[in-house]
Amino acid sequence: MPELPEVYTITKDLKKYATGHVIKDIWIEPKYHIKSGNNKFIKLVLGKKILDVNRIAKNIILELESNIYIRIHLGMSGRILLRNRNEIKDRWTRCILLLKNTKNSYIELRFIDTRKFGRIEVLNKNNIEKLRNKYGIEPTGRNINYNEIYKKIHKKDTSIKTVLLDQKIIAGLGNIYATDALFLSGIHPNTSAKKLSVSEIEKIILCAGNVLKEAIKNKGSTLKDKAYVNIFGKEGRYQKHFKIYEQRTCPKCSKDTKVLRISGRRSWYCPHCQILK
Template identity: 40%
Template structure:
């Protein structure tokens, strides 16, 4: 699933190519459902002037003079620039775009169809923003507030980091990497994280997110993430623990544990368990 750096990469690309653009047409493919309805979204978006592109957590937000077009990529979503309106494999929505000097198309592809394409008014967009916690990289998140978040629920630290309502933007890859850099075992209780550990963890989260952005995201073996031009990210070449066989620091065999249904990788030597695990 695309995480903050991947969504940031796409958002940054779109903000450049959609400058002063107009949405000429919106075409759902094979009766793909837009929110709140196909008729409403199409009528609202066709002819809309694009004012800017931002993101809220893992949502890509295209602001227009009519309202907000939001796209959540979920597991397998992609947004790709096309020269032709001809649908690609797994394409669900085609957007015809016109700028002062060119005309092109954006295709939203989604193999598993877990992604969402929505048209929101201002009130709905404001409500969307309240559903997410702060992003450690772009929002103000002092250490004291971060510690409060860590102690706000009886759960393991990996699960809490991926709860978008508490901390936004992190998913399996970047949470795994940040925990490794911090020396924290994924199943350790979030409430038992010390102040020193929390400080290191917060800095580690910022570090991996920045590195992910600098490398334009992570493209794993499934190749589900590519940028709007179809190019792969490069951060997968810099991952230290995710999907690795041995620890880069001590050469100990990497172990895995299921957290929220996903494999979490850790070094049992560098990331020791906290005694008396809090259930």
């Protein structure tokens, strides 16, 4: 599933390569439903220029003229690809925006979504603010108020791993980076969130921030399923730097790792370096 580093990479590339383009045509796969309605989407988006591309948590936001926004969420296995106009259509393409730049050359922004867990929709400024308010802090952000996060986490009667995946508390962390962040902070993934101190929570968030920054530097992670690639179809590299995720031995103590299933997701940990309190 694309997490913050993957969405960050896509957003940054789209900002560079799609900003300033005008949406000249729209194709939607027959029977595919755009959340806000296919006709409304076409009516509001067609002919508009892309002014900027930004990110809200794991949502990619294309800002268009007249306070119109396109929100794209990749869901489980969505992709965005920039392709030349005459390139063969990628399998599972749900929507294509034909973009024209100032030099009158065309490219296609293709939204591909195998399992249809992703989402594409048109929003206004008000919707964007509401969307922004749905998400918690980002571990890579500045001026994080750890006492405030502690108060939120302390109320949760669940494991810290589950809390880290809750986008309303901490935005952008998915299974891979939450697993690695807990390993670096030496906290067992099944530790009750209630039992953690402010300084332990601070440590986890700092480690999460470091893991995310390293993953961003490596342009995300591409797993064996090859689900994630950047807008040019290139794989990420963080999978070569996983700390404990998918590792058989612990990189700190060289002992065997273990795997737990928490909230339906596999969670690797080292029973020697991450003792359950």
